[in-house]
Amino acid sequence: MQLTVLALSLVLMAIIVWAFIAAARAAGSGKVPTNIESRRNWLIVSLTVIGVVVTVISLRPWPLAVAKTATVVNVSAAQWRWELDTDKVPLGKPVAFKVRTADVNHGFGVMDASGKLLFQVQAMPGYVNQVEYVFDTPGTYHVVCLEYCGVAHHTMTAEFTVVAE
Ligand SMILES: [Cu+2]
Missing domain, CATH: 2.60.40.420 (Cupredoxins -  blue copper proteins)
Structure with missing residues (x-):
């Protein structure tokens, strides 16, 4: 489980780094993509969904879920x-x-x-x-x-x- 969380964290951090680098390059070049708003909205919705899913998956079994047979x-x-x-x-x-x-x-x-x-x-x-x-x-x-x-x-x-x- 810890390795899965670590791998997922690294992937998500890589995506964030990629997004920052892409934003920095776009800002420096002076050309702004025409569909930037839809990309931004897609990114915000995607990150929100990923954040909620990761939070629910990682917190659900711990520490409140206690087996009835315990x-x-x-x-x-x-x-x-x-x-x-x-x-x-x-x-x-x-x-x-x-x-x-x-x-x-x-x-x-x-x-x-x-x-x-x-x-x-x-x-x-x-x-x-x-x-x-x-x-x-x-x-x-x-x-x-x-x-x-x-x-x-x-x-x-x-x-x-x-x-x-
Ligand atoms: Cu003590």
């Missing part, structure tokens, strides 16, 4: 601990983390065994924020806090295990 893990944050209502989550199935906080903002970040950050969601007072993830590797995963929340912020960690059912 395993729900309730997460409570507080200075300075994470409480998960389970320490085992299923492999290869959607897991929805519903994240709350009892006090201040925290950042619920999940890392794999190598320390790579897989996803994160903010824990915000008065809100239940959720994020869905499908784990494709069994093992131990680490929860860290990614929002500075006080003197013992760095001690705010937890673990859970991904197991095949």
Whole structure:
């Protein structure tokens, strides 16, 4: 998905660069195409449609779309601990983390065994924020806090295990 977005971004940037170069050349030459208004209208409509389509496609699955079949893990944050209502989550199935906080903002970040950050969601007072993830590797995963929340912020960690059912 990221490579697709990158490739699409590069193509769109190339089109914009081409449009600027064409406009600069036309301005320098002193000759203005006769159908410039229809071209401009076509360009504006096209870019608007492309912008809407790219926005809808890229934002639709994240972060609000949570599968109805997802395993729900309730997460409570507080200075300075994470409480998960389970320490085992299923492999290869959607897991929805519903994240709350009892006090201040925290950042619920999940890392794999190598320390790579897989996803994160903010824990915000008065809100239940959720994020869905499908784990494709069994093992131990680490929860860290990614929002500075006080003197013992760095001690705010937890673990859970991904197991095949
Ligand atoms: Cu923190």
